[in-house]
Amino acid sequence: MSDSTNQNQYSADSIQALEGMEHVRMRPSMYIGDVGVRGLHHLVYEVVDNSIDEALAGYCDQIRVTINEDNSITTEDNGRGIPVGLHKKEGVSALEVVMTKIGAGGKFDKDSYKVSGGLHGVGVSCVNALSSSLQATVYREGKIWEQQYERGKALAPVAETGTSDRNGTTVTFKPDPEIFKQTLEYSYDTLAQRMRELAYLNKGITIVLTDKRTQDDKGEDLSETFHSKEGLSEFIRFLDQTREPIIGHVISMEGDKNGIPVEVAMIYNTSFSENLHSYVNNINTHEGGTHLSGFRRGLTTTLKKYADNSGLLDKLKFEIAGDDFREGLTAIVSVKVAEPQFEGQTKTKLGNREVTSAVSQAVSEMLENYLEENPNDAKTIVQKVILAAQARHAARKAREMVQRKTVMSGGGLPGKLSDCSEQDPARCEVFLVEGDSAGGTAKQGRDRNFQAILPLRGKILNVEKAMQHKVFENEEIRNIYTALGVTIGTEEDSKALNLEKLRYHKIVIMCDADVDGSHIATLILTFLFRYMRELIESGYVYIATPPLYLVKKGAKKSYAWNDDQRDRLIQEYGQGSNVQRYKGLGEMNAEQLWDTTMNPEDRTLRQVTIENGGEADRIFSMLMGDEVPPRREFIEKNAVYANIDA
Numbered sequence: 001m002s003d004s005t006n007q008n009q010y011s012a013d014s015i016q017a018l019e020g021m022e023h024v025r026m027r028p029s030m031y032i033g034d035v036g037v038r039g040l041h042h043l044v045y046e047v048v049d050n051s052i053d054e055a056l057a058g059y060c061d062q063i064r065v066t067i068n069e070d071n072s073i074t075t076e077d078n079g080r081g082i083p084v085g086l087h088k089k090e091g092v093s094a095l096e097v098v099m100t101k102i103g104a105g106g107k108f109d110k111d112s113y114k115v116s117g118g119l120h121g122v123g124v125s126c127v128n129a130l131s132s133s134l135q136a137t138v139y140r141e142g143k144i145w146e147q148q149y150e151r152g153k154a155l156a157p158v159a160e161t162g163t164s165d166r167n168g169t170t171v172t173f174k175p176d177p178e179i180f181k182q183t184l185e186y187s188y189d190t191l192a193q194r195m196r197e198l199a200y201l202n203k204g205i206t207i208v209l210t211d212k213r214t215q216d217d218k219g220e221d222l223s224e225t226f227h228s229k230e231g232l233s234e235f236i237r238f239l240d241q242t243r244e245p246i247i248g249h250v251i252s253m254e255g256d257k258n259g260i261p262v263e264v265a266m267i268y269n270t271s272f273s274e275n276l277h278s279y280v281n282n283i284n285t286h287e288g289g290t291h292l293s294g295f296r297r298g299l300t301t302t303l304k305k306y307a308d309n310s311g312l313l314d315k316l317k318f319e320i321a322g323d324d325f326r327e328g329l330t331a332i333v334s335v336k337v338a339e340p341q342f343e344g345q346t347k348t349k350l351g352n353r354e355v356t357s358a359v360s361q362a363v364s365e366m367l368e369n370y371l372e373e374n375p376n377d378a379k380t381i382v383q384k385v386i387l388a389a390q391a392r393h394a395a396r397k398a399r400e401m402v403q404r405k406t407v408m409s410g411g412g413l414p415g416k417l418s419d420c421s422e423q424d425p426a427r428c429e430v431f432l433v434e435g436d437s438a439g440g441t442a443k444q445g446r447d448r449n450f451q452a453i454l455p456l457r458g459k460i461l462n463v464e465k466a467m468q469h470k471v472f473e474n475e476e477i478r479n480i481y482t483a484l485g486v487t488i489g490t491e492e493d494s495k496a497l498n499l500e501k502l503r504y505h506k507i508v509i510m511c512d513a514d515v516d517g518s519h520i521a522t523l524i525l526t527f528l529f530r531y532m533r534e535l536i537e538s539g540y541v542y543i544a545t546p547p548l549y550l551v552k553k554g555a556k557k558s559y560a561w562n563d564d565q566r567d568r569l570i571q572e573y574g575q576g577s578n579v580q581r582y583k584g585l586g587e588m589n590a591e592q593l594w595d596t597t598m599n600p601e602d603r604t605l606r607q608v609t610i611e612n613g614g615e616a617d618r619i620f621s622m623l624m625g626d627e628v629p630p631r632r633e634f635i636e637k638n639a640v641y642a643n644i645d646a
């Protein structure tokens, strides 16, 4: 580097810096959440967040993210470039401090507006610590500067390597196999979802994602460009693309309230579900928090006032509840908070008190204006709210029936449930099984100590298209509530779940491995996602994976879960091997079902997770809603292995 750093001092300083870096390598989960698929992808988000910061500060509008052939990642931006001058306190280049010192954060002057910052906001040095190799290139003030690192250690001082008339930072890193033992393979779809989300949340930025591992017919790399001119209102249209709007426009606003940047967008559709998505500093706050409370408060007070004044409520014999204003609502709230306090189980609940009134005021102003200017839409919304209130009234009776049955434990369990003898929920499993005959086999095959069986009749109700009271009146669904022991519903939030009496910590969906079976599994998942989302978020929901084939020869037999495995077995067994295709669970006997699908020693359970709330919502509404073409497209695209990640 050009600053006169002497070699000895360089070494002394880097020893200090390494202490924090060693800690990252010792306890990576503390910094990036986990060392599985999520953590692996988090590395990319961490670097991109720095580029987004540059964009928010007004210096950058282009970001490129490339998955290289070897699963290393290159990110490039056209920001100012990480400073390369001498960092007085550390005695080395600022670039080296940013890359090798934990907590340096990057921005040295406290005034600079840092709001982005990843789930844990740990900075790019953390990515460096967890990479077997990393190269940083800075384009700044007419010159190019470079430094290389291995497992967070600089290999040499920053070097000036050329001239350039552009500005920006390029980082290439390869996640360390010593840290990421589960997988090193990047998922294009996962990165694409996050880049799309970032583009909507930060309008005006262009993000190009390229996958050098995948080419089309013309030999071009798989690539997508994400850019949003309008931000959240476009995001709403994307999320709601398979739902039918009931008002003319997306209602949206963007502004500063008490020094807090607030953006809100919402629309009403013909569905019965409520879809609220909230973000703080570009982080999806799954557990909500003060900004979401502010949104609800602003929405409820403003609509209530408007409805009261409209005279439309005069004939209504009961009160309207908070819930009623949110049926068929899709909304996004995004705030930027300088010092966010995150609370809750997964640290995704905003705690800052001051944010509630900021968002509530913003929403009230936005809505008042819209209702004033669009009287027809206003009337449509109020009528929808009244319908929701009436339906809720009807639903209450049905719900109280569920409640009464659930609360009375002992005699209250559904007759179809074959319960287990173990009492400790942490050790209990319940299999939701399609059809009575498969249910019978499962009942014989299970270990009755800790495995319970609940057979479900044929196709369960598609809750995506049903009003709430129909859902609560449905017998199969009521059986699920009672069997699981979860109770529901306060007047404010009719779907609020109480998991205190949950009777099983593994809820396993077990369906045939064919199209019908997948459909039924999806129906059950849709129900769980819309009505028991906490179960999924707590990691209690699983999908069983029964085999597709039995390959036999003489006394030898093996199971296969896909065609490849089957073919390999046939080859292994040679002439005279016999293949049986299982069309359904019912074709297996109890022992086979236990061996392949239920025995904890050998089975594969796929845990259901929600990678991305907006994407999950969009996919469920598409899969279970009215429009056929997007559903067909999705199914065709994902035909081999429809992993909807939700």
Ligand code: 0RA
Residues within 6 Å of the ligand: 047, 050, 051, 054, 077, 079, 080, 081, 082, 083, 098, 106, 107, 108, 124, 169
């Ligand atoms: C430290 C200070 C400044 C910018 C950055 C770091 C920075 C980091 C990254 C990481 C990826 N892209 C980045 N772009 C910038 C402020 C720069 C200044 O004051 O000139």
